[in-house]
Amino acid sequence: MKKWGLPALVGVLILAAVGFWGFKEYRDKIMLETYMNNRYQMSFYNLISRVQSMEVLLAKTLAVSGQPDDTLIFSEIWLQAEGARENLTQLPLTSNVVARTAKFLTQAGDFARVKARDINNGETVSEEDYRTLNTLYRQAEQLNRELHTMEAKVADGRLSVSELARAGREELRKGRATTAAADFQGIDRDMQGFPTLIYDGPFSDHLDRAQPAGLGDQPTSADEARNILRQFVDIKGDADYRAQVTNRIREKIPGYQVELLSQRGGEGRISGSVSDKGGHVVWYLDSRTVGAPRLTVEQAVARAKQFLDSRGYKNMANIYHQIQNGVAVFNFAPEEKGVLLYPDQVKVNVALDNGQVVGFDARGYLMAHKQRDIPTPKITASRAREKVNQRMQVTSTRLVIIPTDSGRENFSYEITGQINGETFLVYINATTGKTDQVLKLIETPNGTLTM
C-alpha cells in the first residue's frame, strides 16, 4: 500500500494539472469560436441592413427627375452596394454560392455610380435608365425579402452561421458538396433571372465579350508557334534553348503555351504564349535569377527600345518605369501622328545585370491595337489649359488617346503640371472640354508611376 502511495499522489496531481490545462485550452477554443461566429453574424446582419438601404434608395431613384442634387441618392446606392458586397464575401460560403448575388450588388452599385457621374455631366436620366433602375429595384427587393426570411431562421436557431462555416470547411477538405448553404444557394439561383446589364462602366456585361483587335487572321500551327517564340526571345551569349509547345491556351487570346528549356549556356527556363491568330508573342518571362545591377536606367531604356524595334514594335515611347529586384519594368505606348496611344501598351522587363530582356507583355497592345482615325481636336490646346486648376504650373501639353474603364477610348489633351512640387497629369477631353481623368505622378528612386 505504502509503496505506491507516493507515485499515485504524484500521478493524481499531474492528472489534475493536465486536466486544468485541457480545460483552459477548451475554454479558449470555445471563446475563439464564439468570436469567429460573432464576426460572421455581424457580416450577415450588416448585409441585410445594407441591402435594405439599397432597396429603399433604388425606389427613390424612380421618384426623382435626375437633377444634379439627386446625384447624392445615386452615390449612396454605390456606397451601400459596395458595403453589401464586402459583407457577403466575408460570409463562410464558397464563391460559387455567392457569385451571382455578388455580381448583382456590384453591377447595381456601379450602375448607380455611372448615373451619378452622367447626371453631374448634365445628362438626363433616360426612359431606358428608369427601366433598368426599376429592374434593379425589384431585384433588390427580392434579395431583401429572402435575406429577411433567412434572418428569421437564424433568430429561431433553425440556421446557424457556424454550421455554415463547419460545412464549408468539410466541403473544401473532402470535395463533397453539402446542403448547409442551401438557403444562400436558393437566393443565388433567384438572382439568375437578372438580365445582362450593359452600361458605360467597368462592370458592364459588354466587357466580357470584348475581343482582341490587333491579332490578324493568319492561323498558326504549334510548330510555327514554337519557332516564333524561340526567335522572339532575347538570348544572351551562346545560350541554346530547346522550344516545346506544352499546352493549348483557351483565353481571350487563344494560342499555344511554349516553354524554352536551356540546352547549354543558359540558366532557367523561359515560358510564354503565342497567339493562334497572327502568331504574335503575347507574353514571355525568363525565370532566371538576376544579379547585381550594372546598367543605368538610361542604358536599359535604350536596350528595351532596340528590342521592341527589332521585333516590329516601331515608334514606341517609354511612358513610365519601375525598378524592382534588379529588373527595370518599362511601359511603352506607340506614337501615331504625334498622338500617344495609351490603350496599346507593351511591357518590357530589362535585367539590369546584363541588359537582357527577361520579360515582355503585349496583351494590352494585342487587345486594343487597330487602325485608328485620329480626329482633329474640337478645342484648342490653350482652351484646354484654361480648364485646369489655375495654381498648376503647366510644363507640357500633348494629344493622347486614353482608355476609359468601360472599354471605350477618349481623345484628350494630356496636360502635365506641378502644384506644390507634385506632378499631376490632367486629361481634358479634346472634343467636349470635360476633365476625363486626373493622374498623380509618383516619382521614387525606383521609378515613375501614375495613380
Next chain:
Amino acid sequence: MQWEDKIKSRWKIWVTIFSLSCFVLGGFLVYQKAFAQDTLYWGRSGSKVRAVQQRLKDWGYYRGPVDGYYSGQTASAVRKFQARNGLQVDGVVGPKTFQALGLYTPPKKTTYTTASRGFVSNRDSVNLLARVIMGEAADEPYTGKVAVGAVMLNRMRNSQFPNTLAGVVYQPLAFESVANGQYNRPLDPEAIRAAQDALSGYDPTGGALFFWNPSKPVSRWIWTRKITSQIGRHVFAH
C-alpha cells in the same frame, strides 16, 4: 494472492508510465515555449551550430570538430566563452551570446522609398500576394507562381469577388493555405519576384479566376468552369 499482486504491480507500472509521459509532455511544452526562438543548446544541429563552432574554434575556446552538432564539448566551450565575456554561464547560445560571438544578424530594416510629397507604396500588396503564392504554389514553376498571383488580381477586378486584395485573400473558404496558416511561411525571393511580376500586369492565365490541383479532391462544381490552361500542377479556369 498471486493474481492480486500482479494486478497491483500492473497498476504501479501504469501509474508510473502515465506520470512519466505527463512529465515528458509537460516538460516538452515548457521547453517549446522557452526555446521557441532561435536558441542553440545541447542536442541541436545545423548550419548555425557550425557557425558557432567555427567562431569558438577561431578564438581558441573550442577544440572539437566543426560538425554542426551541439555536443557536450561545444556546450563547455560556450560556457568558457560566456564566463570570459561576462555573460550568463548556461551553455546555451541565446540572442546575447550570439551578439557577443558577432553572429547576430539584426532583423532587416525595410526602408520605404518616398516621393518628394505624399507616400505611396505597393509593398503591402507585394507582401500579401507573395505570401499567398508561397502558400499555394511554393513548388510550382515560376510561371505557375505568377499565374496564382494573377488569379488573385483578376478576382479583385471581377464583380463576383471582393474588390480589394485583402478581401480576396481572406475570403472565407477561398484558399486552403490561408485557412490553415501555411501562407505565413517565410518568403523566398522567387515568390516576391512572382508577386511583383503579377502586380505589374503579367498574367499567364489570361484572366483566370480559379485554379486547382486536379489530383486533389475539389468541389465538383469547379469542374464546370471553363478551363483556360494548365501550368505545372495547377489547372486554371474562368
